[in-house]
Amino acid sequence: MKRATIRDVAEKAGVSISTVSRVLNNPEAVTEEKGKKVLEVIEELGYSPNALARGLIHKRTKTLGVLVPDVSNIYAAGVLRGMEDAARERGLNLIICNTDLKRERMTEYLHILSEKQVDGIIYTSEPVFPDVYEAFQRLKLPVVLASTHSLEYPLPSVKIHDEQAAYEATQYLIKQGHTEIGMISGPLSDPIAGLPRLQGYMRAILEQNWHYHFEQTVEYGHYRYEDGFEAMERLHRKYPQLTAVFCASDEMALGVISYLAQQGMSVPHDVSVVGFDNTRIAHICLPKLTTVSQPLHDIGYCTVQKMEELLEHGEVKELRTYLPHQLVIRDSVRSLV
Amino acid sequence: MKRATIRDVAEKAGVSISTVSRVLNNPEAVTEEKGKKVLEVIEELGYSPNALARGLIHKRTKTLGVLVPDVSNIYAAGVLRGMEDAARERGLNLIICNTDLKRERMTEYLHILSEKQVDGIIYTSEPVFPDVYEAFQRLKLPVVLASTHSLEYPLPSVKIHDEQAAYEATQYLIKQGHTEIGMISGPLSDPIAGLPRLQGYMRAILEQNWHYHFEQTVEYGHYRYEDGFEAMERLHRKYPQLTAVFCASDEMALGVISYLAQQGMSVPHDVSVVGFDNTRIAHICLPKLTTVSQPLHDIGYCTVQKMEELLEHGEVKELRTYLPHQLVIRDSVRSLV
């Protein structure tokens, strides 16, 4: 059996389709009596309006497209959750698209989303490459960036201040009396979570007028557990006197701890470790990780808020929003003072 | 500037709109010359067809709705990723909906998805309550269940065989020489991951003809780290002689390990622990967790495959699919033999 249309309802209720439309969209403009009758028939037929038809007319679908590198990533999933909460409150829906950092997949998704007439696009975690920006332009779709930003292009964005957060995390280690502080950084080529966090670390160290050769005190990895493990192996070899390590992600921090454990060193007794992100694992593992907390949920939530603002007014008051981060003190740092 | 329509293309190319439509949907039915001309204009205008209009006609949107308790949950996110991969390969998109286990939110989402004319609904992780099933019926939408199933209703589903997996995990502990084996189970009221896993544990124990009082050897929790911690506290009090614990989730297993560590006991030296799910944390934490691996990605992937089958043929060959699980041996179990 086919689903009922507005026409079916109108017929059965003995009114015109516009009356039915009115009880749904503008009930005051209809006699109470007829209104009630129509509502009854709607209930009886299990009628519900076709959003496609509506969207065709209004040119609004109440649907947003979300481009994310990988939903199964715990960080992305947290942000996504915040988006979804904000979206629900506003009657919006989210179509999620895994890009896996593949450019072709991104443009492919962008096309599909455009055809599906989404009201806007949320672009997550990745730098905005010129060809991507161009695609945004061509599609003429509102775009908001989540946990990434762009200094080249005027795109609204929501993230934390990574450089400052890393600065504060390093400063904390310094305040605890550490003077030999290494870092496991993300890739230098990552302008979002790589370079800025490294810069924050360096700023804190440079402030001390210490004699650091950063080539000796910094290693790199792609944020994953295994990367942290391997990077720590390299770092420890070239910088054995370190007493603390600041990591650009929680997973890498756990890799570091794991490597140290394997070498018979314990955290925080022998080496102190600070992570970044405050993902769920940070307070689950042993020792519990001192880490920089990103307000994942808020970032997602605020991104959708911003999108709504953009949709309503055609512009946003604050182009680039930097949400507050927080250093969460747990058990992975030892005080030397 | 508005986006180009098929009419704009037709005019500019000097053909009728039906010709443009043909170029897109049935290129062989058009002269090569005109075809080329039209393609050029399409490119020039940046035209892309409106999926809403198409959907209105075809009554197919190439969009699926996914109901999930919480995307930020690492388990759900893994399954979701598998779904997305399968969906992309088939030109489908996924609208995700967080239910937070709230019935009202579920029915609300179901309505919205129905209005948006999704081709089908994927329902994840939760038991199918009668009112939910009724809602499915009313909406007349194809439904497939992911990592849940229903024995009451004829709904296609994809999950692992939880009872058997738990049985094997417990059996493994027995084979390692353990005779005092406790369990941290999920809630009895959970017919998916709660009761079946407990039953598997009990079956393995009963097979040994041991004198177990399960009231003494089993405690319960809601799968989270904190639950595991607290449940272990209770379990250890009433069953102090245990040498191994089987947990219904990885997070609870880590809670157990954490509690034991706090009590000065070490895993696996003093107590062995087996988890369930093989989420990312299982191989990140110390000691690395021996656990039952669920093929999260496959579950999601297979669910979408099944949905496609249902959409194509109106039925599925195998109503309830049980994907193979696997016990992943790591470092959290000590052999006593």
Place this chain on the structure above:
DNA sequence: CTGAAAGCGCTAACAT
């Protein structure tokens, strides 16, 4: 091979 026209389900003027 191509174009005209009907219509998918709905909303929004425009009449009445």
Place this chain on the structure above:
DNA sequence: ATGTTAGCGCTTTCAG
């Protein structure tokens, strides 16, 4: 207050 009608952008007969 209600009904009639013209589209929204597209596909699909049906003629030619």
